[in-house]
Amino acid sequence: MATLKEIGAELGLSPATVSRALNGFPEVNKNTVDRVREVAERLGYRPNRVAQRLVTGRSGMVGLIIKIRADMSADQTFFEMLTGLTAALGAQDTDLVLAVDQDDDPVLPYRKLMERDILDGFILNAPVPDDPRVAFLQEKGIPFVMHGQTAPDVDYACFGIDNAAVSADAVRLLTSLGHKRIALINGQSRYAFSVDRLRGFSKAMEAEGLSVPAAFMTSDAETETHGYTHALEMLAGRDGPSPTAFVCASTLVAAGVMRAVKDRGLSVPGDVSVMGHDDALPLTQARDLEPALTVTRAPLRDACQPLAELLVAHVKGAPAEQRIERAELIVRASTGPAPKGGETPWLST
């Protein structure tokens, strides 16, 4: 493996100049730069990352700790993020080190990995309100970037979508179609994104002068089955007039809801409108549902690049930056005007 010294020897230059030439420093003679480039190319030079890391004090590795849940429902999500993150980090000359969280203490794996003293920072996901990991890492001064955020305003690096806006957008679309009774089938309530979605939903409904009984707002793991079960229950009419529209946590949940609607002998969107949020997972395409699903869309994959950039920049000393984007609203065939008889709102409780 060629080194700076060898390239220098070949040209009668010092390693220092070669280093500068290759790193694009302005004070190097243009002619020299070309010659150095040529020789480096010919010798197949690759900088020794270990040596670079020794001198810069950074390790070039960031950690991702995955929590293995009993339900394993997060698999698709996990693989999608893993794929995107390794690619995006690789472009920044950074490697992803994985560890598995098998403990009860959410902070322990982070502590363990830091003790091994090889990581520059972490990528966190699935934030919960008052996330203990944030407190721990901030206290220790360890850089990290969060996918999502624990609260509307935070002071750490994060990237995500505006989850309150996600459900607010959905509500506005549905109310503009005349819907008054809109149900929410949300994700697990322990996660911050669910809290945000619920908040956005409630506020938007309130702004429209509408209210939603508790029975029509549920929280559960984002599976097809849960979508089906909850929707079936809500459409039974036991808790009051049935919803004419559903806002769902994910495409998968929406699929379950649509199945329930059909099993009740109703049609989408004739009798009931259904919306989902689309993370654009390759195996669960919103447009492939029948009818094609109207969604707020924010591909999970799109988050990987910004997450990698934000973290690497932060590790290199840049201030923690928050980037919250707005999910796209894509109207397809699963939403339509409220049906006859859908004009009656639920009574405010």
Add this chain to the structure above:
Amino acid sequence: MATLKEIGAELGLSPATVSRALNGFPEVNKNTVDRVREVAERLGYRPNRVAQRLVTGRSGMVGLIIKIRADMSADQTFFEMLTGLTAALGAQDTDLVLAVDQDDDPVLPYRKLMERDILDGFILNAPVPDDPRVAFLQEKGIPFVMHGQTAPDVDYACFGIDNAAVSADAVRLLTSLGHKRIALINGQSRYAFSVDRLRGFSKAMEAEGLSVPAAFMTSDAETETHGYTHALEMLAGRDGPSPTAFVCASTLVAAGVMRAVKDRGLSVPGDVSVMGHDDALPLTQARDLEPALTVTRAPLRDACQPLAELLVAHVKGAPAEQRIERAELIVRASTGPAPKGGETPWLST
């Protein structure tokens, strides 16, 4: 972060002596070792791995490339291996770098990762016959360890179980119980382990003077559904007399088979015996099936430690070692004597 120099300064020793003392070199005064240890402890010394790596020329990182399949059926397996490997490698001061294979070319991700010049070696899994990855890595002289093996005799480092023996053991148990018509519901035929299991199965049956029509030996992804579907078909009697026993690729497949047996109005093990191979995945416990499943057992988790050891040793210069172990045979409630009418073997084709 404390360094060797700082510890040395504290004690009036040179970094060299401190290094030796901490690394247990014999030529250091016992008294000195104790004092060094004490100070190192007090200052919370951790060796700078990057510096270590620079001087030893090794990076201390090995790669695992995961292939994302459309069926995603390997999830549980993947998480189990990931958990075990990170732990086992961590004990050897080695980190696991993950990459995702999204390409058609099975070799490309290995080449890419080597070009980044940060890895000491690889852990490979899911070997196929004449695995192109093996050819590539051997040609480049890159150390690796294979979980399993591409053929009965290989010259690269590997750890796994004797898969031919797995089905041979199953066959011998079942024939000793009087079974003559034994079906095989195997894993996907493209994998070497399936090839080995089939070979062991065929040989053992042959040794007993029994033959199996092709219709009673299937290969498919290891899911509950596939087990169910294939068993249901085999029990329909369209292809000749039904099997009285099933040898299944996994616990999950066996669960499907048992469901099919029951749906056919038969009982396990009264009418039909069922065996599986148990990787001891936490969510799919063979003993929790009803009836408890007789299995050959080789916990996936147990492979992680040897794999880590073999690879790290190999990276450090040890010769490639092959370790093939025998799976344990655990007889539970799903196997019993062949039923009346089970004495007739299939006709040799």
Add this chain to the structure above:
DNA sequence: TCAGACTTTCAAATCGTTTTAAATTCGGTT
């Protein structure tokens, strides 16, 4: 007492890069 052997410690080199501070070259002025 002193050579020789053994034990223990140290200075310095090394790994390959980045970076600081200093040196060199060169053309242009005065």
Add this chain to the structure above:
DNA sequence: AACCGAATTTAAAACGATTTGAAAGTCTGA
């Protein structure tokens, strides 16, 4: 001819560990 400043380049230090070769110091036995 001497000097200045800009443009390039270099020497050397630094990062923190390991390792080589040598140098102390200690002990043994004659």
